[in-house]
Amino acid sequence: MKTAIALEDVSKKYNGVVALKGASFAVSKGEVFGIVGPSGAGKSTILRIMDLLEAPTKGRLLIDGQYVAQTDARAETVRRNIGMVLQKPVVLNRSVANNLGYSLMIRGWDEHRIAEVVDAELKRLGLHGRRRTNARNLSGGEMQRLCFARATVHAPSMLLLDEFAANLDPANVSLLENQVQEYMREDGNRTVVIVTHNMFQAKRMCTRIALIWDGEIVEIADRKKFFENPEDARTAAFVSGESVY
Amino acid sequence: MVSTGNELLDVTLLSLYVSGMATILGSAIGIPLGALIGLKEFGGKGAVKTLTYTLYGFPPVLSGLVVYYMFSRAGPLGDLGILFTPTAMIIAETFLVIPLVTGITITSVVEVDRSIKDTVKALGASPSQSIITVMREAWVGLVMACMIGFGRVIAEVGAAYLVGGNIDGETRVLTTAIMLETRMGHFEWAMSLGIVLLSVALMVFLFLRLLQEREML
Ligand SMILES: Nc1ncnc2c1ncn2[C@@H]1O[C@H](COP(=O)(O)OP(=O)(O)OP(=O)(O)O)[C@@H](O)[C@H]1O
Ligand SMILES: [Mg+2]
Numbered sequence: 001m002k003t004a005i006a007l008e009d010v011s012k013k014y015n016g017v018v019a020l021k022g023a024s025f026a027v028s029k030g031e032v033f034g035i036v037g038p039s040g041a042g043k044s045t046i047l048r049i050m051d052l053l054e055a056p057t058k059g060r061l062l063i064d065g066q067y068v069a070q071t072d073a074r075a076e077t078v079r080r081n082i083g084m085v086l087q088k089p090v091v092l093n094r095s096v097a098n099n100l101g102y103s104l105m106i107r108g109w110d111e112h113r114i115a116e117v118v119d120a121e122l123k124r125l126g127l128h129g130r131r132r133t134n135a136r137n138l139s140g141g142e143m144q145r146l147c148f149a150r151a152t153v154h155a156p157s158m159l160l161l162d163e164f165a166a167n168l169d170p171a172n173v174s175l176l177e178n179q180v181q182e183y184m185r186e187d188g189n190r191t192v193v194i195v196t197h198n199m200f201q202a203k204r205m206c207t208r209i210a211l212i213w214d215g216e217i218v219e220i221a222d223r224k225k226f227f228e229n230p231e232d233a234r235t236a237a238f239v240s241g242e243s244v245y
Numbered sequence: 246m247v248s249t250g251n252e253l254l255d256v257t258l259l260s261l262y263v264s265g266m267a268t269i270l271g272s273a274i275g276i277p278l279g280a281l282i283g284l285k286e287f288g289g290k291g292a293v294k295t296l297t298y299t300l301y302g303f304p305p306v307l308s309g310l311v312v313y314y315m316f317s318r319a320g321p322l323g324d325l326g327i328l329f330t331p332t333a334m335i336i337a338e339t340f341l342v343i344p345l346v347t348g349i350t351i352t353s354v355v356e357v358d359r360s361i362k363d364t365v366k367a368l369g370a371s372p373s374q375s376i377i378t379v380m381r382e383a384w385v386g387l388v389m390a391c392m393i394g395f396g397r398v399i400a401e402v403g404a405a406y407l408v409g410g411n412i413d414g415e416t417r418v419l420t421t422a423i424m425l426e427t428r429m430g431h432f433e434w435a436m437s438l439g440i441v442l443l444s445v446a447l448m449v450f451l452f453l454r455l456l457q458e459r460e461m462l
Contacts, residue, residue, distance in 0.1 A: 051367055080369040090364040093382055095462040102378075106370045134460055150368065 001028035003062070004158055004191035005050055010059030012045050019045045021215045022059070027208075032184060032192045034206030036199070036238065042215045043195040044087050047160050050193065051084045080107065083156035085164045087195075089147040091135035096127055099135045099146055103154050121149050125175075141168050148176055152183060158191040159183065165201065177205060199239055203227055211235045252414070257441055259331060260418040261449075263409075264399040266335045271342025272391050278343075279350025279390070280380050294351060300344035305337075309407030312337040316408070329410040334418075337404040342394035349393060353386025354379055381461075388457040392450055399446050419445070 006026035012019045020042045027033040035043050048054040049061065055070040062068075068078050091099050097118050104114045122128040125145050130138065135146060148164055159180065165173045184190055196202055202209055203223065210220040211234065219232045230236050282293055314320045316328040327333045357379050365378045380387065402420040409416035411425060419442040426435040 048363075053363055053367060076369075076371055079367070084367040086360070086364055086367055088360050090358075090360045092361070092365075092378065093384070093461045098462065103368050106368065106374045132462065134462060147364075154369070 001030050002065075002189075003027070004029045004031070004064065005193075006062040007046070007049070008060045008062065010046075010049060010056045010061065012042070012049060012054065013057045018215055020049075020056075023212075023217050024059075025210060025217060025220055026062075027191055027193060029189045029191050030184075031208060032180070032194065032206050034202040034209040035193065035195045035212060036197065036202050036209060037212035037218075038238075039197070041212045043212055044162055046212070047084070047162050047193065047195050051082055051160050052079050053084075080154075081156050082158045082160060083151035083154070084160040085148055085151045085162055087162040087166075089140070089143045091138065091143050091146060093134065093136060095132055096135045096138065096146060097122065097131040100150050100153060103150050107154055117153060121153055124179075125149050141172055144168055145172060145176065148179070152179070155186075157187075157189065158193070160193050162195045163197065164194070166196075166198070173201070177201070180205065199241065211238055253438075253441065255414065256417050256419055256422050256438075257445060259416070260399065260420070260442070261445060263331055263334045263338060263405070263418060264395055265449075267338030267342050267398045268391055268395040270335065270339045271394050272346050274339075275343045275346025275394070276350050276380070276387055276390065279347040280354050280376055282347070283351040283354035284376050284379060294348075297344055297348045297351065301348060303341065303344060304403070305341055305401045306403035306407060308337050308340045309404030312340070312404070312408050328408060329412060329416055331409070331416060333408040334405050334416060337408045338398040338401065341397055341401065341404065345397060346390040346394045349390035350383075350387060353383040353390065356386070357382045384461065385457050388453055392453045392457075395449060395453070396446065399442070399449070 003026045007023050010023045011021055023042075023046060035046060037043055045054065049056050052061075052068065052070045052075050060067050060069075063078055066074075068074055092102060094102075100121060101114045101118045104117060109117075118131075119128070122131050127138075127142060127146060127149075130142070135143065138146060144164070144167065148161075152159060161180070165176050168176070180192055180194075184192060194202070194205060206223055208220065208222055209226045211218045211226075211232070213234055219226070219230060219235045221230065221235075226235065227239050230239065279297075282290065282297070312333060313328065315322045316325060316333050317323055361382055362375065362379060365375050370378060400420065402424055405411075405416075405418050406421050406424065409418065409421065411417050411421040417425075419438055423435045423438045423442070426432075426438060
């Protein structure tokens with residue numbers, strides 16, 4: 001399968017603090033790639049670098065066959081083709097409908113089409129009744145659903161999801177997981193990268209999984225191998241839910 | 246002397262007009278300027294910010310003096326003949342509004358949480374779309390900037406007096422009228438004008454406050 005996104009020896013330091021050490025891996029089109037690891041291991045850092053929100057201190061990023069850096073003129077176009085859900089769900093100070101429509105508005109869609117798409121999407125997410133309230137008044141879980149929809153409504157060719165279903169009740173977790181699966185079914189050339197601390201979610205959703213530990217990629221394996229027969233002792237400990245600190 | 250109801254109305258309206266126009270012009274310049282300074286990365290940014298904040302203390306009478314010189318007969322723009330007109334007053338007052346509005350805008354947009362800025366970027370906004378969105382998130386601060394700008398000029402007397410000249414029926418505003426009445430010993434009149442000034446200021450602030458609290462949808 002064709003490579004959707006690849007990191008080549010990517011490192012990241014924040015004011016001298018090392019968050020990521022020489023990560024290299026490629027994610028193919030059609031894959032749901034999982035990144036798991038303990039808190040502070042560097043999972044969000046990887047995802048933020050993939051979305052060009054953070055520039056690597058060292059190393060390169062390849063997207064759709066082309067090297068791209070945050071400062072490139074192309075960066076904006078590349079980012080527009082990616083849907084990213086950040087770890088912290090943030091809504092804008094405007095109505096639920098306008099939060100969702102924001103992604104389409106900035107892409108220059110016309111008002112009528114935005115209204116149609118937003119309406120349909122809100123119904124799907126069970127937020128239609130709240131479309132006219134200011135999104136800041138939503139509950140945490142409702143916000144999370146809204147943020148997910150806002151990142152996916154423009155049908156990007158790649159999704160980067162950072163703990164996209166954390167803190168949700170089981171019904172809403174499966175609602176969003178089903179949406180991801182549907183997103184993948186709609187087009188075989190799409191790609192999803194999921195950061196999660198939830199082993200069960202990784203097991204349910206991912207085709208391949210990477211374990212990151214203290215800024216280093218410890219192991220990358222297909223789902224079955226990752227869970228049943230991992231190479232690294234840390235992976236074995238992690239998937240069995242042993243203390244990892 | 247401001248002795249009739251009509252004159253009082255004229256003086257009050259002129260005060261509102263001059264301060265209002267200066268606030269609008271000053272904000273139209275200061276808000277975009279502050280947003281750019283606050284959100285764009287460029288060399289010397291720290292120095293520009295410091296300069297802006299320092300200009301908060303710019304003395305009104307000095308702004309009056311500069312504008313007076315520019316538009317005086319000997320000055321470079323003397324031919325325009327606008328000295329001692331409300332236009333000259335508006336220009337002098339605008340210079341007092343700009344640093345305040347710029348500075349408060351800088352602070353407001355910088356204070357918008359990084360997670361909001363990241364989210365906007367991640368959703369695919371272009372740099373200019375990001376700036377506009379962040380400005381909207383900073384709405385409360387931006388209205389505050391206008392309030393403080395208006396508060397400064399409605400209460401100001403030095404520049405208004407210098408470039409306006411306190412001409413009866415032409416450039417007399419509430420503050421300069423109060424000064425005149427006080428000097429002439431008409432304390433009660435001066436006090437009444439003071440109450441009008443206070444009421445006008447309070448009303449404008451109330452309006453801006455409502456605008457500030459308006460729910461965003
Ligand atoms: N902007 C920043 N400035 C300084 N240090 C940072 C910054 N962002 C992350 N770090 C540090 O980099 C390391 C990796 O952070 P990262 O957010 O990638 O971890 P994570 O694996 O996503 O953790 P979690 O599961 O808790 O979300 C951490 O030690 C963190 O404190
Ligand atoms: Mg994280």
